[in-house]
Amino acid sequence: MEGSIAKHLLNSFLILLAITSFINSSSADTRFYYPVPPKSVSTEFIKTSCSSTTYPRLCYTSLAGQAGLIQTSPKLLAHAALNVTLATAKSTSAVMLKLSKGSGMNPREVEAMQDCLEELSDSVDEIRRSIGEMDQIKASNFELMMSDIQTWVSAALTDETTCSDGFEGNTVNGKMVRSRIVNIAHMTSNALSLINSYASVHA
Structure with a gap:
């Protein structure tokens, strides 16, 4: 009789242990997976955000590959747009x-x-400074930092436009350089639009 009771208690204990283990495992899975939105949600967020820019197709194609990093954050979206623009400007400068x-x-x-290289160098510096400021944004300095970023990105766009204006001829080199610079200017314009959208969220 005692053996039967002991066996019954042991079985009950093992069942309780299995249930507890399952609950803990499920809780752990919830904590680990749920905070990160599915990639499709992040991609849709980028598409929707880019629809308000001047060049939405370029905006989406240049940023969709970073959906996992951006998630659904306006700040990370603006930051990614600046980084992509900076990388493109630097590679174009090297080609030029x-x-x-x-x-x-x-x-x-x-x-x-030569004039264009100087303008593009200034643009690269301004975009780099903007990225540095974006990393330092806090609630206490948000307005001041955003104002600086908007000013620098606007200046970068002006430099790029001035650069492209110097290649209005029909030569092969002129057309090639101008198309690259115009592409950077479009990316910068998109980045500025996303930065303005991020700023408006906190207005």
Whole structure:
């Protein structure tokens, strides 16, 4: 009789232990997975946010690959837009520097290229400073930081537009450089739009 009771208690204990283990496991899974939105939600957030920019298709294609990082954060979206723009500007600047040292460019193109490289260098610095400020944003300094970022990104866009204006001719090099600069200017314009949207959320 005692053996039967002991066996019954042991079975009950094992069942209780299994249930407890399952509950703890389920809770752990909930804590681990649920805070991160599905990629489809993040992608839709990017698409919706980009629809308010001047160049929505470019905005979406340049940022969709970072959906997992951006999630549904306006700040991370604006930050990613700045980073993508900076990377594109730096790679274009490297291409232009290589072209400027090559042959086959007429004197006017060489002069325009040198001026453009200076403008693009300023643009890169302004975008980099904006990214640095974005990393330092807090509730106490939000308005001041956002004002600086908006000013610098606007200045970068002006520099890029000035640069592209120097290549209005029909030469092969001129068309190639201008198309690259115009692309950067469009990305900068989109980044500024997303920054303004982020600023308005906290207005």
